Amino acid sequence: MKSKRIRAGAAAMSGLLLLGACGEGGPGGSGGDFTNGKLVLAVLNDQSGIYKDASGPNTVKAVKMAVADYKKKYGDKAVVDDIEVTSTDHQNKPDIANTKAQELYERGGADVILDVPTSSAALAVANQAKKHKKMFIDVSAATTELTGAQCNKYTLQWAYNTYMLANGTGTTVTGNGDKNWHIIYPDYQFGQDMTKSFTEAIAKAGGTVQGTIPTPFPNDNFATFLTKAGSTNPDVIGTMQAGGDLINVVKQFNESGLKEKGIDLAVGLMLITDIHSLGVDQFAGTMFTDAWYWNMDAESRAWADRFRDETGTRPTFEHAGNYSAALQYLEAVQEAGTDDADAVVGKLEGKKINDVFLRNGEVRAKDHLVIHDAYLARVKEPSQVKEDWDYEEIVTTIPAAKAFAPVEASTCSM
Amino acid sequence: MNAVLQYAVQGLAAGSFYALAALGLAIIFGVLGVVNFAHGAFYMLGAVTTAVLLDTLDLTLWWSLLVVPVLMFVFGVVVERSLVRWLLRLDPLYNFLLTFGLTLVLVELVKQRYGVSGLPYKPPGALQGRVDLAGVVLPRYQLFVFLFSVAVCVLVWLVMTRTRVGMIVRASTEKPELARALGINVGRWVTPVFGFGVALAGLAGVLAAPFRAITADMGNNFAIILFAVVVIGGLGSIVGAVVAGFMVGLVEAFGQAYAPTFAQILIFVLMGLIILVRPAGLFGRKEATA
Numbered sequence A: 001m002k003s004k005r006i007r008a009g010a011a012a013m014s015g016l017l018l019l020g021a022c023g024e025g026g027p028g029g030s031g032g033d034f035t036n037g038k039l040v041l042a043v044l045n046d047q048s049g050i051y052k053d054a055s056g057p058n059t060v061k062a063v064k065m066a067v068a069d070y071k072k073k074y075g076d077k078a079v080v081d082d083i084e085v086t087s088t089d090h091q092n093k094p095d096i097a098n099t100k101a102q103e104l105y106e107r108g109g110a111d112v113i114l115d116v117p118t119s120s121a122a123l124a125v126a127n128q129a130k131k132h133k134k135m136f137i138d139v140s141a142a143t144t145e146l147t148g149a150q151c152n153k154y155t156l157q158w159a160y161n162t163y164m165l166a167n168g169t170g171t172t173v174t175g176n177g178d179k180n181w182h183i184i185y186p187d188y189q190f191g192q193d194m195t196k197s198f199t200e201a202i203a204k205a206g207g208t209v210q211g212t213i214p215t216p217f218p219n220d221n222f223a224t225f226l227t228k229a230g231s232t233n234p235d236v237i238g239t240m241q242a243g244g245d246l247i248n249v250v251k252q253f254n255e256s257g258l259k260e261k262g263i264d265l266a267v268g269l270m271l272i273t274d275i276h277s278l279g280v281d282q283f284a285g286t287m288f289t290d291a292w293y294w295n296m297d298a299e300s301r302a303w304a305d306r307f308r309d310e311t312g313t314r315p316t317f318e319h320a321g322n323y324s325a326a327l328q329y330l331e332a333v334q335e336a337g338t339d340d341a342d343a344v345v346g347k348l349e350g351k352k353i354n355d356v357f358l359r360n361g362e363v364r365a366k367d368h369l370v371i372h373d374a375y376l377a378r379v380k381e382p383s384q385v386k387e388d389w390d391y392e393e394i395v396t397t398i399p400a401a402k403a404f405a406p407v408e409a410s411t412c413s414m
Numbered sequence B: 001m002n003a004v005l006q007y008a009v010q011g012l013a014a015g016s017f018y019a020l021a022a023l024g025l026a027i028i029f030g031v032l033g034v035v036n037f038a039h040g041a042f043y044m045l046g047a048v049t050t051a052v053l054l055d056t057l058d059l060t061l062w063w064s065l066l067v068v069p070v071l072m073f074v075f076g077v078v079v080e081r082s083l084v085r086w087l088l089r090l091d092p093l094y095n096f097l098l099t100f101g102l103t104l105v106l107v108e109l110v111k112q113r114y115g116v117s118g119l120p121y122k123p124p125g126a127l128q129g130r131v132d133l134a135g136v137v138l139p140r141y142q143l144f145v146f147l148f149s150v151a152v153c154v155l156v157w158l159v160m161t162r163t164r165v166g167m168i169v170r171a172s173t174e175k176p177e178l179a180r181a182l183g184i185n186v187g188r189w190v191t192p193v194f195g196f197g198v199a200l201a202g203l204a205g206v207l208a209a210p211f212r213a214i215t216a217d218m219g220n221n222f223a224i225i226l227f228a229v230v231v232i233g234g235l236g237s238i239v240g241a242v243v244a245g246f247m248v249g250l251v252e253a254f255g256q257a258y259a260p261t262f263a264q265i266l267i268f269v270l271m272g273l274i275i276l277v278r279p280a281g282l283f284g285r286k287e288a289t290a
Helices: A002-025 A028-033 A056-077 A094-106 A120-134 A162-175 A191-205 A223-230 A243-256 A272-278 A298-311 A318-337 A340-347 B002-032 B039-055 B061-087 B093-115 B141-160 B164-176 B178-179 B186-208 B218-233 B240-258 B260-276
Strands: A038-045 A083-089 A112-115 A133-136 A155-157 A180-186 A208-215 A236-239 A264-267 A287-291 A361-363 A374-379 A392-398 B132-133 B135-141
Touching: A002 B061, A028 A318, A028 B135, A038 A056, A038 A318, A038 A340, A056 A112, A056 A318, A083 A094, A083 B135, A094 A112, A094 A120, A094 B061, A112 A318, A112 B135, A120 A155, A120 A191, A133 A318, A133 A340, A155 A243, A162 A191, A162 A236, A162 A264, A162 A392, A191 A208, A191 A361, A191 B178, A208 A223, A208 B141, A208 B260, A223 A236, A243 A272, A264 A287, A272 A298, A272 B164, A287 A392, A287 B135, A298 A318, A298 B141, A318 A340, B002 B039, B002 B135, B002 B141, B002 B164, B002 B186, B002 B240, B039 B061, B039 B093, B039 B186, B039 B218, B061 B186, B093 B218, B132 B141, B135 B141, B141 B164, B141 B186, B141 B240, B164 B178, B164 B186, B186 B260, B218 B240, B218 B260, B240 B260
Parallel strands: A038 A083, A038 A112, A112 A133, A133 A155, A180 A208, A180 A236, A236 A264
Antiparallel strands: A287 A374, A374 A392, B132 B135
């Protein structure tokens, strides 16, 4: 036992010596405060599956844009010169996400893991972040658990969560007179979270949920689920499906005749890529909650133009969210002068932020949820579309304090 | 009652996709002895081609129903000539692996070219809206899908039973040695039969375009259910594939209506039960599975 400890100590010492040597030779001698003399931002997301277009490889480009902007801003004064952006595919599987996160923290030298769509995968990564005392900034996963019961000091939720989506859409649609809901949802973590959040929001707004139907995931045939939901004559059917499943639902809803019966369709989570792939005519008039829209003001548009130059396409809110998360992480590292996660988190906690993605943003110290303005959007009519990707009209801005659950309600204890 | 009829039509519409595609799978297995794992990918290609044709050449669904199966037939012939043929003499497992690999390649190529979010498709106006049949309101498109695929299945059945070509194909399926002994050149029919099976999968894809998300992954889940269909019907049985296709569609619809959580599992429960009672499937003969 004792000898083991001595050996470990010796190994650590020689490691330190090596590091010291590296630091001396490193650029600007700044390596001393950085493990391996460099900063590693690891994007862990879906590089080939259903969420590839929503974030995927273009998120890596967005993060690289943030690194370039950081270097441009600080130049010689930057506390670290060597910044690496890596990209790993987790295939939306929690077990793969878990192993990859462990590898990235232990052997990949990752200082922060970014993005991680699919709630179950993100929860696995959060667990690894806690274990390794390294940072994880979630952008694409929406479960409130990340900043709720399963929160930890090293995990931040940057862009949105199921509460934000449900509160925005559920409250507004109910308020507009669609009081009776029937919800269909994919039977896994995200769908269950969404249904719970929507049910609460609808009840608070004075509506009722007549019934909920769990569906397989993935699934291409929703015809009977929709008929079943429509048979109770609700005012609105809420769908919590995402990606390709959502497109199946919308196509089959439009075809089912429920619309003519006066039943509306409310969508829980929609990304601009969904509208693009199905065609604006099929979605026209649909209301949904968005975390950001590329054409919502001049600042966003200017960034979206840069993004288009890099990628050839317009950004989703997840792309912008990852850019913002990477940029603000780098700012915090600059302030802390080290990549030590405790120091960086300390700089971020409670920080008020305004950037291209976050408006009236604040990193809540208690649960590490990043609150910011959210938007209720409506899909444009085909006749209103003036250019490619011009699909959304922002109906109202939901102020940050109202968009997310109040901090008092948080079940997080770190 | 109204609701039950509605579920039934929805089930038959969903079953139409399975029936058409499974028919192709059964014919290919029958004549070539190849378990074509790429059938889901061919279905996907049919739908993707339909969307691309509308986007680039303004070809409506009606044209696609004619053009896409022809294109898919040609594609099937190329695949058979260039790939499948070389492995026919070996253990069937080799072609199973080949077509599995082909699926991965085709899916990735479509992802590279068209992304993963899917392609837009606008269905023809004539097929939108509802039909009122004695108080039962049915979506026009689902009714069309059902009637169209029944017509195709009947046509294929007539060709198989009433024409010389059909008899040769059936003879090659059921007793290849005997057919050869009688001077029939079985080998000559292998390529067109493979192409025809692929065309049927493509046709199912065309029908799916207005109704389902057109993505590179759309065939993955579909293929799994398709194999359940073929096992239920009896491997290589043409009638079995069609009957089982509609049956699985109905099980899916009624499962969705009355036991949503189990909708997909029910199909495999059905498969398990049928294998227990009739190991060769509903219409399979012992030889077919050997």
